[in-house]
Amino acid sequence: MSEPNDTPIDEHGKDAQLDEHRTDADGQYLTTNHGARVSHTDDSLKAGPRGPTLMEDFHFREKMTHFDHERMPERVVHARGSAAHGYFELYEPLTELTKAALFQDTSVRTPVFVRFSTVVGFRGSADTVRDVRGFATKFYTSAGNWDLVGNNMPVFFIQDGIKVPDLVHAIKPQPHHEMPQASAAHDNFWDFISLMPESAHTIMWVLSDRALPRSYRMMDGFGVHTFRFVNEQGKARFVKFHWRSTLGASSLVWDEAQKLAGKDPDFNRRDLWEAIEMGEFPEYELGIQVVEEEDEHRFDFDLLDATKVIPESIVPVRIVGKMTLNRNPDNFFSETEQVAFHPGHVVSGIDFTNDPLLQGRLFSYIDTQINRFSSANFNELPINRPLAPVHNNQRDGFMRQTINKGSVNYSPNSLGKGCPMTAPANMGGYVHHMERVEGHKVRERSESFKDHFSQPIMFWNGLTEPERERLISAAQFELGKVESKEVRHRLIHDFFNRIDHTLASRIATSVGIDPPAADASAPITAALPEVSVDRRTRPDSIRTRRIAILAADGVDVGMVESVMAALKQEGANAEVISKSKGTLRNGSRAVEVDKSFVTTGSVMYDAVFVPGGRASVDALRQEGDARHFVSEAFKHGKAIGATDEGVDLLMASDLGGLDLASDGESATSRFGVVVASGTSGGESMADKVKGVVGHGTDDDSAAFTARFVQAIAQHRHWDREMKAKVSA
Ligand code: HDE
Numbered sequence: 001m002s003e004p005n006d007t008p009i010d011e012h013g014k015d016a017q018l019d020e021h022r023t024d025a026d027g028q029y030l031t032t033n034h035g036a037r038v039s040h041t042d043d044s045l046k047a048g049p050r051g052p053t054l055m056e057d058f059h060f061r062e063k064m065t066h067f068d069h070e071r072m073p074e075r076v077v078h079a080r081g082s083a084a085h086g087y088f089e090l091y092e093p094l095t096e097l098t099k100a101a102l103f104q105d106t107s108v109r110t111p112v113f114v115r116f117s118t119v120v121g122f123r124g125s126a127d128t129v130r131d132v133r134g135f136a137t138k139f140y141t142s143a144g145n146w147d148l149v150g151n152n153m154p155v156f157f158i159q160d161g162i163k164v165p166d167l168v169h170a171i172k173p174q175p176h177h178e179m180p181q182a183s184a185a186h187d188n189f190w191d192f193i194s195l196m197p198e199s200a201h202t203i204m205w206v207l208s209d210r211a212l213p214r215s216y217r218m219m220d221g222f223g224v225h226t227f228r229f230v231n232e233q234g235k236a237r238f239v240k241f242h243w244r245s246t247l248g249a250s251s252l253v254w255d256e257a258q259k260l261a262g263k264d265p266d267f268n269r270r271d272l273w274e275a276i277e278m279g280e281f282p283e284y285e286l287g288i289q290v291v292e293e294e295d296e297h298r299f300d301f302d303l304l305d306a307t308k309v310i311p312e313s314i315v316p317v318r319i320v321g322k323m324t325l326n327r328n329p330d331n332f333f334s335e336t337e338q339v340a341f342h343p344g345h346v347v348s349g350i351d352f353t354n355d356p357l358l359q360g361r362l363f364s365y366i367d368t369q370i371n372r373f374s375s376a377n378f379n380e381l382p383i384n385r386p387l388a389p390v391h392n393n394q395r396d397g398f399m400r401q402t403i404n405k406g407s408v409n410y411s412p413n414s415l416g417k418g419c420p421m422t423a424p425a426n427m428g429g430y431v432h433h434m435e436r437v438e439g440h441k442v443r444e445r446s447e448s449f450k451d452h453f454s455q456p457i458m459f460w461n462g463l464t465e466p467e468r469e470r471l472i473s474a475a476q477f478e479l480g481k482v483e484s485k486e487v488r489h490r491l492i493h494d495f496f497n498r499i500d501h502t503l504a505s506r507i508a509t510s511v512g513i514d515p516p517a518a519d520a521s522a523p524i525t526a527a528l529p530e531v532s533v534d535r536r537t538r539p540d541s542i543r544t545r546r547i548a549i550l551a552a553d554g555v556d557v558g559m560v561e562s563v564m565a566a567l568k569q570e571g572a573n574a575e576v577i578s579k580s581k582g583t584l585r586n587g588s589r590a591v592e593v594d595k596s597f598v599t600t601g602s603v604m605y606d607a608v609f610v611p612g613g614r615a616s617v618d619a620l621r622q623e624g625d626a627r628h629f630v631s632e633a634f635k636h637g638k639a640i641g642a643t644d645e646g647v648d649l650l651m652a653s654d655l656g657g658l659d660l661a662s663d664g665e666s667a668t669s670r671f672g673v674v675v676a677s678g679t680s681g682g683e684s685m686a687d688k689v690k691g692v693v694g695h696g697t698d699d700d701s702a703a704f705t706a707r708f709v710q711a712i713a714q715h716r717h718w719d720r721e722m723k724a725k726v727s728a
Contacts, residue, residue, distance in 0.1 A: 007142040007143075007387055007388050007389065008142075009108055009109075009110060009111070009140070009141065009142040009387055010108070010109055010111075011086075011087035011109035011110075011111055012111075013111050013140065013387045014085065014111035014113070014140045014387060015085070015111070015327070017382070017385065017387060018330075018382050018383075020382075021334075021382040022330060032058070032059060032062055033062055033066070038059055041059065041063070044057050044060045045057035045059075045060065072337070072338075072372055072373065072374075073371065073372050074122065074123040075117075075123075075368070075372065076168065076368060077119050077120070077168055078117040078118070078119055078134045078136075079117075079121065079122050079123040079125075080117060080118050080121050080122070080123050080124070080125050080127070080182075081115045081116060081117030081118075081134065081336060082115070082116055082117075082216065082268065082269040082272050082273070082336060083113060083114060083115040083116070083329055083335060083336040083339065084113075084114055084272060084276055084282070084325040084326075084327065084328055084329070085111070085112070085113055085325065085326070085327040085328075085329065086111075086112050086113075086114065086281070086282075086323055086324050086325035086326050086327065087109040087110060087111050087112060087323070087324055087326070088102065088109070088110045088112050088139060088286070088321055088322070088323045089106070089108075089109050089110075089321055089322055089323075089324075090102070090103060090104075090105070090106045090108070090320065090321040091106065091319065091320055091321050091322070092106065092320060093105065093106060094229075094320060095231070095232070096231060097229045097231055097237060097239075097288075097290060098229035098230060098231055098239075098349040098350065099230065099231055099232045099348060099349035100141070100143070100146070100229075100347055100348065100349030100350050101141050101142045101143035101347065101348075101349070101428075102139055102141040102142075102143075102146065102347075103320075103321075103349070108142075110139050110140065110141050110142075111139075111140045111387070112137055112138060112139050112140070112323055112325075113137075113138045113140075113335070113339060113383060114135070114136065114137045114138075114323070114325060115134065115136045115336060115339055115341070116133060116134060116135055116136075116216040116219075116268070116272070117133065117134035117136070118131045118132075118133060118134070118182065119131050119132045119133075119134065119171075120171055120172060120182050120183070120184065121181060121182025122181065122182070125181055125182035125265070126182060126260070126261035126262075126265035126267075127260075127261075127265060127266060127267045127268035127269055128212065128252060128256075128257040128258075128260040128261050128265075128267050128268065129182040129183060129257070129261065130183070130184070130185075130206065130207075130211045130212060130254070130257070130474065130478075131182065131184070131206070131211055132151050132152065132153050132202075132205075132206060132211065133151065133152040133153075133213060133216070133219060134149075134150075134151055134152075135150045135151055135152050135219070135221030135222075135243060136148070136149045136150065136341045137149075137150070137221075137243075137323070138339065138341060138345075138384075140386060140387045141347055141387075141388070142387070142388060143347045143348060143349075143388055143428055144345075144347045144386050144388045145345050145347070145384075145386045145388075146345060146346055146347045146350060147341045147342055147343060147345040147346075148223055148241055149341045149342070149343050149361075149365070150221050150222050150223045150224055150241065150243070151221070151222060151224060152210060152213065152219050152220060152221055152222070153202065153205040153206070153210055153211075153222065153224075154205075154222035154224055154240075154242075154309045155201045155202045155205060155224065155306060155307050155308065155309060155455075156202055156224055156306045156307060156357060157193075157196070157198075157199040157202045157203075157307075158196070158198060158199065158306075158307075158357065159198050159305055159306060159307055159356060159357060159445065159449050160356040160357060160360065160445070161356060161357050161358075161359060161360010161361060161363070161364065162356075162360060163196075164360060164364065166192065167192070169188075170188045170189050170191070170192035170193075171184050171188075171189045171192075173186075174186055174187070174188050180481075184206070184478065185477065185478045185480075185481035185482075186481060186482070187482050187483055187484050187487060190478065190479065190482045190487055190488075190491060191482075191484065191487045193491070193495070194487050194490040194491045194494070194495055195490075197452040197453070197494075197495065197498075198307050198449070198452050199307070200307075200452050200453055200456040200495065200498070200499060201307050201308070201452070201455045201456045201459060202307065203456070203495075204456045204459045204460065204471070204499070205459070205531070207471045207474040207475050207478070208459075208463070208467065208470075208471050208474070208531070208533070209251035209467060209470060209533045209534075210249070210251070210531075210533060211474075212251045212252040212253070212254065212257045213249070213250070213251060213252070213268065214250040214251055214252050214715075215247075215250070215268060215271045215272070215275075216268050216271070216272045216282070217245060217247055217271065217272065217275055217280075217282035217544070218245055218247045218248060218249055218250040219245055219249060220242065220243055220244055220245055220249055220284075220536075221242070221243030221284065222240075222241065222242055222243070223240060223241030223242070224306055224357075225240075225306055225343075225352075225353065225355045225357065225358040226238045226239070226240055226291075226303045226304060226353045226355060227239050227240070227241065227350060227351065227352065227353065227358075228350070228351035228352065228353055228433055229288075229290070229349065229350065229351075230348075230349055230350075230351050230433050231349070234425075234433075234434075236293055236351065236433045236435075237290050237291065237292055237293060238290070238291040238292075238293065238296065238303055238353065239288050239289065239290050239291075240288065240289040240310060241286065241287070241288060242286070242287035242288070242289070242317050243284040243285070243286060243287075243323070244284060244285045244287055244317075244319070245282070245283070245284050246283040246284065246285060246322075246539070247282070247283075247538070247539065247543075247544075248536050248537055248538030248539060249533045249536045249538070250533070250538065250715045250716075251533050253470070253636050253637065253716075254470070254473065254474060254477065255635070255636065256603045256636045259601065259603045260603045260604070263600070263601050263603060263604060264604055267604070272325075273328055275544055276325060276326065276327065276328050277328065278544070280543060280544045280571070281324050281325055281326045282324070282325045283322055283323065283324050283325075284322070284323045285319045285321070285322050285323075286319070286320055286321045286322065286323065287317035287318060287319050287320065288317070288318050288320055289310050289312075289315045289316070289317055289318070290315070290318065291303065291310070291315060299314070300451070300454070301448070301451060301454075301455070302446060302448035302449055303353070304353055304354055304355040304356070304446075304449075305355070305448070305449045306355055306357040306358070307449075307452070307455070308455055309455065309528065311458070311526075311528055311530075312528075312530045334381075334382065334383065335382075335383045338373075338378075338381050338383055338384070339383045339384060340369040340372070340373070340378045340379070340381075340384050341365065342365035342366055342369065343358065343361045343362060343365060344361075344362045344365065344366065346430075347430070348425070348428050348429070348430045348431070351432065351433045354435075354437070374398055375397055375398035375399050376394075376397045376398075377397050377398065377399050377400050377401065380399075380400070380401045380402060390402075391419075391420035392420060393409045393410055393411055393420070395409050453498045453499060454524055454526075455528070456499045457499055457500065457523075457524045458524065458526050458527055458528045459528055459531050460499055460500050460503065461524070461525065461526065461527035461528070462527040462528040462529045462530065462531045462532050462535075463531065463532050463534075464532055464534040464535065464718075466534065466718035466719060467532060467533065467534055468503075471503070472503060472506045472507065475496065475503070475507045476506070476507055476510035476511060479491060479492070479507055479510075479511045480510065480511050482511075485512075485513070488511050488512075488513050489513050491507075492504050492507055492508045492511075492513050492515075492516060493513075493516045497516040497518075497519055498519060501516070501518040501519060504516050534718065538713075538715065540710075540713050541570070541571065541713060542567070542570050542571065542572045542606075542709055542712045542713050543570070543571030543572065544571060544572065544573065545572045545573070545606040545607065545712055546572070546573050546574075546575070546604065546605045546606050546607075547567055547572055547573070547574040547575070547605060547606065547607045547608070547609055547712065548574075548575060548577050548600070548602065548604075548605040548607070548608045548609070548629065548633075549563070549564065549574055549575065549576045549577065549608075549609045549610075549611065550577055550578070550608065550609070550610050550620055550626055550629060550630070550649065551576050551577070551578055551584055551591065551593075551611060551613070551616050551620075552578055552579065552584060552613075552615070552616040552617075552619035552620050552623075553584050553585055553586070553615060553616060553619065554584075554585075554586050554613045554614060554615025554616040554618075554619070555584055555586055555591065555611055555612075555613040555615075555616035556586070556611045556612045556613040556616070556643070556644065557584075557586050557589035557590065557591050557613075558589070559611040559612060559613075559643055559644075559701060560576065560591050560611050561591070562701050562705075563609055563611065563641075563643075563701065563704075563705055563708075566701075566702070566705040566709070567705070567709070570709055572709075572712070574609070575594035575595055575600075575605075576591055576592065576593050576594050576595075577593065577594065577595050577596070577597065577600060577629075578593045578596060578597070579596060579597060579619075579623060579625070579626075580593070580596045580598075581593045581594075581595070581596050584616070586613060586615075586616075597623070597625035597626070597629070601629070601632070602628075602629045602630075602632040602633040602636070602638070602728075603632065603636070605633070605638070606638060606639070606712060606715070607633070607638050607639040607640065607641070607708075607711070607712045608629060608630060608633045608638065608639075608640050608641070609640075609641040609642070609643075609646075609708065610630065610640075610641070610642040610643075610646035610647075610649045610650065611642075611643050611644075611646050612642075612643050612644025612645040612646045613644075613645060613646075614645050616645075617645040617646055617648050617649050618648075620649050620652075621648060621649055621652040626649060627649070627652055627653040627654070628653075628728055630649060630650055630653040630654075630655065631653045631654035631655065631726045631727065631728040632726075632728035634653070634654070634655055634692070634720070634723060634726055634728075635723050635724075635726040635728045636716070636723075637716035637717045637718055637720055637723065638716065638717075639692075639693065639708065639711035639712045639714070639717070640692045640693070641692075641693040641704065641708040641711070642692075642693070643701070643704060650692070654725075654726040654727055654728065655692075655726070657725075658725060658726075692711075693707050693708045693711050
């Protein structure tokens with residue numbers, strides 16, 4: 001008999017299981033699906049070279065039929081995603097909280113498969129749209145699969161699962177012309193929201209930087225609902241799950257995100273893939289907030305309400321383990337597309353609460369998988385198969401693969417010696433937490449769910465000033481796309497004005513609505529500082545950051561090489577960009593171009609470096625693309641470094657027109673001394689142009705790169721003045 005925890009689990013377990021299904025055509029003959037070798041696959045079988053194709057051509061028919069059926073329905077939401085394999089390790093046993101097998105032993109590495117996604121866009125849509133991101137993890141534990149199907153925001157738009165069809169209909173493209181793609185900026189969505197005050201908290205998250213992650217590797221995750229942990233003694237506690245990226249959280253800016261959607265629609269997917277290929281494995285720490293059952297009603301919100309967070313000032317997040325993603329899938333369709341998550345895939349020790357949103361999901365996910373796979377046997381696909389053994393009396397159906405032996409397929413039975421037998425709780429059998437429930441059958445919302453605006457206000461209070469500015473711009477964009485004046489008016493007067501008067505008035509002015517009067521109710525001053533991306537701790541590192549080096553013939557090759565080496569030493573990737581690909585020369589020295597202006601843009605990099613070399617800089621100054629590259633990077637708050645004549649390209653860009661040097665310094669010294677000289681003029685300029693690093697004569701290249709690295713590690717220089725004046 002197999003016991004739940006005697007399945008040997010290690011981080012390679014799932015990989016080994018997948019091995020049985022992997023196939024490699026290297027050195028093999030082409031065959032039909034049935035193994036017969038094929039001699040010719042470029043022409044169909046015809047009666048004469050110009051004659052009709054013959055029915056007899058079984059190879060043609062098999063090839064074409066398979067092709068005709070190569071698609072399955074895409075997910076109704078979260079259609080676009082990217083995934084990776086990895087493992088989860090525990091920092092300390094959680095035995096006193098839960099009997100779940102994966103939370104017992106710190107020496108076990110539980111295999112995982114994680115799929116990140118956007119919600120609204122179709123499968124072929126762009127990655128960098130403003131949207132919630134899915135963060136779904138399948139743990140292949142020794143006691144069966146546990147799916148933690150979360151998002152990168154800790155709250156949701158609605159409180160009851162029955163509203164999901166309405167929400168999704170409202171947010172997807174409008175049904176009459178199927179526009180816009182992958183965007184909530186349209187009348188239907190905002191009409192719905194204006195009538196759904198419960199969405200206010202999630203709307204604040206969606207308008208914030210959290211909706212534009214720089215990378216899936218630099219994004220946090222949340223289980224959203226309150227779940228239950230149950231220990232061996234049957235004691236239950238409430239638990240909320242958090243994923244914290246060890247790289248911290250970093251976001252794009254909206255202008256950049258929109259441009260990236262055209263220049264590289266796969267931006268987040270490519271970033272995840274390339275990082276893993278390079279051995280830069282994304283890591284996320286698992287955090288838990290635990291609440292005793294007797295404290296259920298101690299908060300001024302309801303733990304069952306998925307539009308609320310538990311403020312970390314009240315219940316701190318305890319970090320209990322870490323997940324590392326270290327392997328890309330072998331095949332996108334077989335793994336990323338065919339993985340099937342379901343919040344109802346739980347293991348003993350993890351239980352549900354009566355959160356009505358969670359309860360709705362427990363129905364929806366299994367239903368949607370049966371639709372996607374046209375089969376109840378999706379659990380048998382390699383990516384979905386648990387490592388724990390599966391034995392039950394479920395049989396048959398489309399594409400059944402298991403060959404169940406024996407004549408007995410019912411329970412109870414005596415002919416099969418009672419097998420497969422049920423497991424009591426002490427043998428790992430799942431026993432639902434015996435929560436006492438009683439009440440009248442009603443279609444009602446609990447009174448305790450009805451405070452919709454306190455936490456959105458606390459969210460607003462938790463943001464930094466630059467984050468508020470960006471949120472206001474985001475709302476101005478979204479509402480600016482709404483044609484119905486009535487909807488815009490309702491949103492500003494009855495929705496945003498209940499969160500913050502300045503926020504509502506600033507949106508109003510931008511979208512042609514009369515500003516509302518200030519809400520007379522007493523202000524809420526409490527804040528949720530944990531919502532802020534700017535305040536989120538980030539390692540002082542530039543690992544995996546991408547730096548563009550702008551160069552042309554005559555470039556200072558020595559400087560390119562030394563800066564590149566220094567950046568590489570810090571774990572960053574630097575690429576040389578020029579008008580065209582090929583080799584750049586300076587006397588006997590040469591450097592290869594990685595990308596041309598035609599195929600790339602500043603939005604694909606975290607920072608820009610312009611080395612000296614008179615001929616190189618003079619050529620770049622004549623290039624609109626080069627000047628635009630610098631201006632745009634400046635506008636997006638990125639670190640910009642220039643050495644020697646390189647400063648002249650900065651001056652030829654839009655930065656040259658900024659009134660940066662009111663003290664009348666020369667063009668070169670305006671940047672060259674920004675942080676190099678330490679003079680008071682230099683310091684005040686450094687203040688104005690945060691993150692622009694120059695290199696003057698009194699400076700050496702090691703000192704320059706040290707300052708440049710430090711500027712890149714800050715991710716963005718939000719407080720940079722005058723960026724709005726840059727016309728990129
Ligand atoms: Fe989902 N959701 N959802 N959702 N969801 C789906 O399942 C649904 C909700 C989430 O990478 C669907 O396989 C309902 C909250 C993720 O494969 C579908 C309700 C959260 C993914 C579905 C919600 C999520 C999905 C579509 C309200 C965060 C992608 C395809 C009751 C905690 C998983 C599919 C992947 C996918 C229904 C609300 C996260 C239709 C009914 C809240 C990450 O079943």
